[in-house]
Amino acid sequence: MPETTTxxxxxxxxxxxxxxxxxxxxxxxxxxxxVGDQRTTYAELWSETLAYAGALRARGVTEGARVAMLVPNVxxxxxxxxxxxxxxxxAVPVHALLKRREIEYVLRDSAASLLVCAAPLLGExxxxxxxxxxxxxxxxxxxxxxxxxxxxxRLEALAGSSEPLTTxxxxxxxxxxxxxxxxxxxxxxxxxxxxxxxxxxxxxxNLLTTFDMRHGDVLLGALPLFHTFGQTCTMNTGFRAGxxxxxxxxxxxxxxxxxxxxxxxxxxxxxxxxYMALLDAATRSEDRPSLRYAISGGASLPLxxxxxxxxxxxxxxxxGYGLTETSPVATFNHVGTPPHPGTIGTPVxxxxxxxxxxxxxxxxxxxxxGEVGELVIRGxxxxxxxxxxxxxxxAAIVDGWFRTGDLGTKDDDGYLTIVDRTKDMIIRNxxxxxxxxxxxxxxxxxxxxxxxxxxxxxELHGQEIEAAVVLRADATVTPxxxxxxxxxxxxxxxxxxxxxVVDALPLGPSGKVxxxxxVEQFSGQAEPATAS
Numbered sequence: 001m002p003e004t005t006t007x008x009x010x011x012x013x014x015x016x017x018x019x020x021x022x023x024x025x026x027x028x029x030x031x032x033x034x035v036g037d038q039r040t041t042y043a044e045l046w047s048e049t050l051a052y053a054g055a056l057r058a059r060g061v062t063e064g065a066r067v068a069m070l071v072p073n074v075x076x077x078x079x080x081x082x083x084x085x086x087x088x089x090x091a092v093p094v095h096a097l098l099k100r101r102e103i104e105y106v107l108r109d110s111a112a113s114l115l116v117c118a119a120p121l122l123g124e125x126x127x128x129x130x131x132x133x134x135x136x137x138x139x140x141x142x143x144x145x146x147x148x149x150x151x152x153x154r155l156e157a158l159a160g161s162s163e164p165l166t167t168x169x170x171x172x173x174x175x176x177x178x179x180x181x182x183x184x185x186x187x188x189x190x191x192x193x194x195x196x197x198x199x200x201x202x203x204x205x206n207l208l209t210t211f212d213m214r215h216g217d218v219l220l221g222a223l224p225l226f227h228t229f230g231q232t233c234t235m236n237t238g239f240r241a242g243x244x245x246x247x248x249x250x251x252x253x254x255x256x257x258x259x260x261x262x263x264x265x266x267x268x269x270x271x272x273x274x275y276m277a278l279l280d281a282a283t284r285s286e287d288r289p290s291l292r293y294a295i296s297g298g299a300s301l302p303l304x305x306x307x308x309x310x311x312x313x314x315x316x317x318x319x320g321y322g323l324t325e326t327s328p329v330a331t332f333n334h335v336g337t338p339p340h341p342g343t344i345g346t347p348v349x350x351x352x353x354x355x356x357x358x359x360x361x362x363x364x365x366x367x368x369x370g371e372v373g374e375l376v377i378r379g380x381x382x383x384x385x386x387x388x389x390x391x392x393x394x395a396a397i398v399d400g401w402f403r404t405g406d407l408g409t410k411d412d413d414g415y416l417t418i419v420d421r422t423k424d425m426i427i428r429n430x431x432x433x434x435x436x437x438x439x440x441x442x443x444x445x446x447x448x449x450x451x452x453x454x455x456x457x458x459e460l461h462g463q464e465i466e467a468a469v470v471l472r473a474d475a476t477v478t479p480x481x482x483x484x485x486x487x488x489x490x491x492x493x494x495x496x497x498x499x500x501v502v503d504a505l506p507l508g509p510s511g512k513v514x515x516x517x518x519v520e521q522f523s524g525q526a527e528p529a530t531a532s
Contacts, residue, residue: 013170014196016177017085019203019240020046020078021168027215027242033075034246034263040075042242048075052083053165055158059137061114063088063169066179068112068134069226070094070103070125073247076139077225078235080116080155085177088169092179092191093226096121103128110179110191110387116155126152173197179387180228180324191387192324199232201350201380202327206237209349210320212293212335213267215242220265222248222256222274228328229298234269253277260289267291268315271298271511275309275317276449280472282312291315293335297322298511300418300436302443302451303342319344321418325402326351327381331416343415344408351379355410356401358422364399372419375408376401407434424515426455426463431493433465435515438496441489442467445482447475452505452513453496456523467496468505468518498522 023032024046032042040048061067067084069091071077084091092110094103103125107115115134117125119141129136136152143154171177177196181189207213211233219238223230225247238245246263248256257278260268268291270278275296282288294309296319306317318335321344322328331353333345347353357365358374367373378401385393396403407419419434426433435453442451450470455463469482477485479499487495506517 012173014173014200015085015088015168015171016196016199016236017049017082017168019200019236020049020082021086023239023242030216030242031244032239033078033221034244035074035249038075042239045075045078046082047164048159049079049082049086050164050166051159051162052079052155053086054162055137055155056083056089056114057087057165058158058162059114059135061087061089063171064175065089065114066092066110066112068092068094068107068110068115070096070098070115070117070121071139071226072096072118072121072249073221073225073230074118074140074249075247076118077247078239080139081225081231081235086165086168088171088175090176090179093231094125095181095226096224098124098128100124100127100131104131105188106181106191107132107134109181109188117152122152171196173200174384176384178231180231182324190389190392193384193387194228194327195384198327198381198383199236202232202329203237203240205349205351205380206233206329207241210329210332210334211237211267211295213237213241213243217241217243217267218263218265219243219245219267219269220248220256220260221245222251223269223271223298228322228324229269229271232328233295233297251277253279253281254284257281257285257287257289260291261287265289265291268294270294270296272296272301272305273450273505273507273511275301275305279305279308279312280449288313293318295320297328299513300439302440304440304443306341317341321345321375321406321416322381323402323404325383325396326377326379327383330377330379330381340415343417345416346414347379347416348381351377351381353377353410353416354401355408356403358407361395362398364401364403369410369412372407372409374422375404375406375416375418377404378402424454426453426465428455428458428461428463428465428493430462433494438465438467438486438490438494441486442469442482445477445485447471447477448482450505452515452518454515454518454522456519464498465494465496466498466500466518466522468500468502468522470504471501 024042028043031039032045033040069080115129137155138152174195176193178194179191294317318333320332322330331344333339355367355373356376420436438453453467458464482499506514
């Protein structure tokens with residue numbers, strides 16, 4: 001008998017950087033990114049990414065290191081993102097509107113070794129990095145601006161003098177690829193660790209059975225790329241398909257409409273506030289893009305807004321649901337199946353979404369179909385956990401299910417409907433009031449563009465229901481008339497007793513309204529505000 005030898009089993013490897021590398025090999029001359037008049041092909045983008053990776057390596061970035069990036073929606077975002085991943089390092093995108101102390105927190109909490117910061121954001125970015133003791137490289141800075149002794153080194157210049165990588169470094173599939181910080185609706189933001197496997201499987205699931213996205217499609221890249229929705233659903237999925245992404249460094253309805261028309265965008269992805277802004281822009285322009293369909297997520301899209309958008313833009317809206325912790329898509333009104341307006345669709349392939357008893361914290365107790373409870377999720381899309389927060393991770397992932405904190409129902413056909421956040425639910429005189437139901441009514445008023453309903457402390461009722469609304473420029477409705485309007489549509493214990501007219505609603509990074517900010521602003525006010 002021949003002598004046998006024992007060898008260690010070779011493990012599988014993976015890298016999110018392969019998304020760009022593979023498409024650059026398949027579609028080298030196709031346009032990957034459009035920013036204004038500048039067009040970058042897949043081959044150019046991957047070559048520049050490998051050059052950036054060489055520069056980061058020369059600056060000391062090694063496998064497993066955390067690289068923070070404060071970059072808007074321009075071609076340098078994917079360059080830095082995929083360069084970091086190509087090195088086997090971890091990308092830590094930072095919200096572009098954070099202030100220095102908030103940036104310091106993210107840098108310290110993530111143990112970032114370096115911050116890559118766009119020159120226009122250096123005011124807060126460099127200050128936050130200095131507080132955290134983190135080195136800074138800059139992009140988008142004119143060459144002449146680097147003359148000062150205190151100016152950060154330019155990544156572009158460093159790339160020109162460093163040896164580029166030739167390919168990406170393979171990683172274990174469950175190694176952390178990204179650390180994305182939650183919006184911190186309770187306590188400090190937590191860093192959700194996304195694995196290479198979860199992010200790649202999300203992209204493949206999006207393309208195979210969820211979205212209708214093809215090689216050559218043109219997408220509007222208006223969602224912020226530092227957030228999971230834009231990063232995974234637009235950028236990673238778009239590049240994996242070989243699509244062209246038209247990036248907007250800063251979103252507004254007029255610019256977005258013009259960009260979609262000028263570049264022939266076929267797919268729009270946005271959060272509800274973007275849909276409202278596009279409807280407003282449509283009142284000033286007769287131009288319309290040839291959209292095949294639109295995707296909404298990040299927060300619940302009021303049914304009245306969805307119907308108006310479909311009428312004005314002639315494209316079906318497919319609403320889905322997910323979280324940073326679920327990579328993000330967990331459910332969707334799958335393209336190819338007529339959408340069920342008002343629902344978030346059915347679970348995506350390989351993912352289970354059920355309704356559980358929110359009062360049972362230590363175990364998952366599933367509820368029968370039709371009952372209101374907490375959405376819980378399990379599948380290939382779950383994060384590795386919260387960075388250095390084992391107790392928070394254990395509280396969030398119970399019996400293999402991620403507890404979302406969102407209340408909803410599941411019908412006999414498997415379609416899920418969000419009722420509200422558990423923390424946003426209002427209890428008035430012992431009755432549960434779900435703000436989303438009241439917001440849906442307010443959204444049907446022709447003078448209302450945005451609405452948020454929240455509860456404020458009240459001695460007699462426990463909580464009182466109030467609303468903040470943004471009105472159209474030519475609106476004539478009064479707050480008192482809006483109270484009457486809602487009171488005729490829903491039960492007496494549900495309608496807001498006070499309506500505040502504001503210039504804008506406070507929004508988090510995903511486009512969700514920060515209701516805690518409204519509660520803090522309006523608690524104790526006896527009379528409705530007419531401006532904010």
